[in-house]
Amino acid sequence: MSNSWRFVTTIAKKEIIEFVRDWRTLLALVVIPLLIFPALFIALPLLLQSEAEELDALELEIVWQGSISEELQVAFSDSRLNISFEEMPTDITNLSDIGSDDERLRNKETTAIFRLQQDDTEWKFSVLYLSTSEASNEARNRIITDVNDWERSVVNGTLVDAGLDPEKTLNPVNWDGDSSDADAATKGEQAGLVLSMFIPMVIAIWTASSAIQPSIDMTAGERERGTLEALLCLPCSRMQLLAGKWLAVAGITSAGVALQIGGLLFAITFLASASIIGIPTLSAASVLLLLGAIIIFTIMVVAFELALAMKAHSVKEAGSLLGPAILFIIFPALFTQVINLDGVESWWFAIPLVNILLAMRELLLDRVIAEHVFVWLLSSIIYAGLAAWFAARQFKREDLVASIS
Amino acid sequence: MSGPLLILDGVAKRFGEVEALTRVDLEINPGQVIGLVGGNGAGKTTLLRLMAGVMEPSNGTILFGDNPVSTMRKKLGVVPESTGLYSRLTAWENIRYHSRMYGIPDDVAWGRVSHFAEMLEITEALSRHTKGFSRGMRQKTALLRALAHGPDILLLDEPTAGLDVTSARTVRSLVGQLRDEGGTVIYSTHHLAEAEQVCDRIIIVHNGTIRADGSPKELLEVTEKESLEDAYVFLTSDKARTRTEDDVKEGKMAKWWRRFLTGSTPGTKYSDRMISVQEVSEDE
Numbered sequence: 128m129s130n131s132w133r134f135v136t137t138i139a140k141k142e143i144i145e146f147v148r149d150w151r152t153l154l155a156l157v158v159i160p161l162l163i164f165p166a167l168f169i170a171l172p173l174l175l176q177s178e179a180e181e182l183d184a185l186e187l188e189i190v191w192q193g194s195i196s197e198e199l200q201v202a203f204s205d206s207r208l209n210i211s212f213e214e215m216p217t218d219i220t221n222l223s224d225i226g227s228d229d230e231r232l233r234n235k236e237t238t239a240i241f242r243l244q245q246d247d248t249e250w251k252f253s254v255l256y257l258s259t260s261e262a263s264n265e266a267r268n269r270i271i272t273d274v275n276d277w278e279r280s281v282v283n284g285t286l287v288d289a290g291l292d293p294e295k296t297l298n299p300v301n302w303d304g305d306s307s308d309a310d311a312a313t314k315g316e317q318a319g320l321v322l323s324m325f326i327p328m329v330i331a332i333w334t335a336s337s338a339i340q341p342s343i344d345m346t347a348g349e350r351e352r353g354t355l356e357a358l359l360c361l362p363c364s365r366m367q368l369l370a371g372k373w374l375a376v377a378g379i380t381s382a383g384v385a386l387q388i389g390g391l392l393f394a395i396t397f398l399a400s401a402s403i404i405g406i407p408t409l410s411a412a413s414v415l416l417l418l419g420a421i422i423i424f425t426i427m428v429v430a431f432e433l434a435l436a437m438k439a440h441s442v443k444e445a446g447s448l449l450g451p452a453i454l455f456i457i458f459p460a461l462f463t464q465v466i467n468l469d470g471v472e473s474w475w476f477a478i479p480l481v482n483i484l485l486a487m488r489e490l491l492l493d494r495v496i497a498e499h500v501f502v503w504l505l506s507s508i509i510y511a512g513l514a515a516w517f518a519a520r521q522f523k524r525e526d527l528v529a530s531i532s
Numbered sequence: 533m534s535g536p537l538l539i540l541d542g543v544a545k546r547f548g549e550v551e552a553l554t555r556v557d558l559e560i561n562p563g564q565v566i567g568l569v570g571g572n573g574a575g576k577t578t579l580l581r582l583m584a585g586v587m588e589p590s591n592g593t594i595l596f597g598d599n600p601v602s603t604m605r606k607k608l609g610v611v612p613e614s615t616g617l618y619s620r621l622t623a624w625e626n627i628r629y630h631s632r633m634y635g636i637p638d639d640v641a642w643g644r645v646s647h648f649a650e651m652l653e654i655t656e657a658l659s660r661h662t663k664g665f666s667r668g669m670r671q672k673t674a675l676l677r678a679l680a681h682g683p684d685i686l687l688l689d690e691p692t693a694g695l696d697v698t699s700a701r702t703v704r705s706l707v708g709q710l711r712d713e714g715g716t717v718i719y720s721t722h723h724l725a726e727a728e729q730v731c732d733r734i735i736i737v738h739n740g741t742i743r744a745d746g747s748p749k750e751l752l753e754v755t756e757k758e759s760l761e762d763a764y765v766f767l768t769s770d771k772a773r774t775r776t777e778d779d780v781k782e783g784k785m786a787k788w789w790r791r792f793l794t795g796s797t798p799g800t801k802y803s804d805r806m807i808s809v810q811e812v813s814e815d816e
């Protein structure tokens with residue numbers, strides 16, 4: 128083993144050991160990335176579903192004011208709405224005028240008030256409710272659903288009385304067959320499109336944000352804790368020191384991103400088993416280029432963050448520098464989502480950050496376009512090299528030693 | 533190696549406009565304990581950092597044998613004032629990390645360390661995380677770390693600062709033993725009595741210059757004083773410069789921003805106050 132490699136691996140190994148000995152770090156590094164997508168895609172929908180079922184099962188008290196429709200009354204009862212009948216208030220200008228019923232809704236004396244008025248052949252209605260109350264919203268939704276069904280029934284009855292076929296009269300133009308069969312894209316390609324809308328963004332933001340803490344800890348943190356001077360006295364060069372620290376931060380960050388992708392794949396497999404989403408179909412070339420894009424992106428981001436953190440004299444200062452710097456990742460990441468990939472010009476693939484994010488989107492759609500690959504690969508390598516050069520400059524600064532307290 | 537281990541020839545160090553050291557010529561011979569004595573801001577730490585090869589001199593050369601010292605860091609053992617221990621590692625892991633960087637196999641490093649650890653009464657603590665260590669324990673661990681690779685010169689920056697009497701005494705005993713074994717130690721300290729007790733040779737640093745260099749006896753003879761304290765006061769009678777480290781630390785942008793907000797530079801306020809106190813005293 129060459130001396131250089133020994134220095135780099137010894138530094139990296141020590142940094143990683145020291146970093147993972149903090150349980151908070153492990154939580155942030157392993158548990159959160161691993162669980163975030165399963166929580167988002169599996170647990171959250173399950174929770175929402177159970178909440179919706181609970182709400183569905185509720186019997187809700189409502190007040191019915193004005194005219195009565197027996198058909199509607201039966202529908203309300205079937206929808207588990209318990210009705211109290213009242214006269215229509217006289218002090219209102221129209222049916223939506225809450226008037227003195229405001230307090231009753233706010234005090235939750237009733238979940239909603241249904242007002243119905245028949246003028247000759249025309250029916251008028253309104254539902255008074257409290258939008259900040261879930262029960263009130265639920266009551267309103269049930270009432271409106273029943274009113275719509277009743278309206279359809281009234282319309283159908285009128286059409287039948289007039290000797291017309293309601294279906295042919297109301298829906299004269301219909302899609303023939305299953306609309307999903309008409310899509311030339313396979314389920315896998317459709318899944319790729321869905322994933323391309325957020326995976327690049329997630330990778331970019333997570334890589335940048337999870338590299339912040341180790342970058343600060345291993346640079347400004349060392350400076351503040353007074354361990355940097357002893358480190359600089361070791362018989363290794365500043366470049367070897369930078370390489371060791373870079374390897375450690377990149378390793379920690381990659382582990383976080385890999386766990387997050389693992390969690391995502393688990394969630395996708397779970398959703399695919401329920402036929403909610405397909406498994407993306409990617410060629411070997413796309414997968415390899417995708418990995419390459421992530422590695423280059425990590426090199427660039429970690430080098431840049433290490434350099435900025437090394438520029439700072441304290442952990443606090445480093446946090447002030449790196450915190451806002453994450454915006455430089457978030458904005459291009461959001462911006463890239465709206466770029467249309469059909470016929471996108473090659474120069475887009477030369478813009479820093481945007482190039483890698485666009486490349487990831489294209490590759491997730493399994494589009495390997497040689498010209499684009501050449502541009503983003505070359506430009507990204509140049510940017511990663513520039514970031515490494517900037518980091519090297521920061522590590523070689525003499526005041527690194529002079530300003531150690 | 534015969535002849536001096538370390539040769540400083542016309543060494544000067546500037547930080548921006550601040551001259552931290554001015555033309556230092558020194559030869560460090562093997563088998564000596566050398567004390568660098570001076571007040572705060574005298575230039576002791578800068579001189580030690582230059583000798584440790586972590587800083588390059590603005591002028592002059594520092595050679596270890598025939599090579600620039602920065603390329604010979606493998607031959608040096610350094611204990612900075614901050615000790616520089618990682619709190620999430622055990623004492624032994626801290627030592628092993630450094631010895632591995634010097635290419636020393638773990639068993640060899642352990643062999644060297646255990647010998648001194650016993651003397652410093654720290655063997656049992658080597659397996660403990662350094663987080664809860666006292667200042668004395670940290671200092672002892674840092675000493676073991678610096679000795680693990682068998683350096684030719686040991687550089688100690690204020691090794692007894694903040695230590696209790698017993699710990700300071702143990703550290704001094706270790707330095708004495710290293711000398712008895714033929715080792716070379718450069719030892720910076722504020723305390724003249726300590727330097728007198730431990731060192732064969734004392735170098736008095738003041739305002740970035742070497743004011744005196746010799747054995748305690750030689751210093752007394754040259755200055756014609758009865759105690760080293762009197763000799764030190766005589767040699768450093770000119771007013772100590774104000775510390776300008778903050779100026780060096782502060783970036784251009786930060787400096788501009790501070791001036792914009794406060795309209796002053798650090799030190800100005802205080803030096804003005806000092807002058808006015810002096811003036812008042814004179815007036816009185």
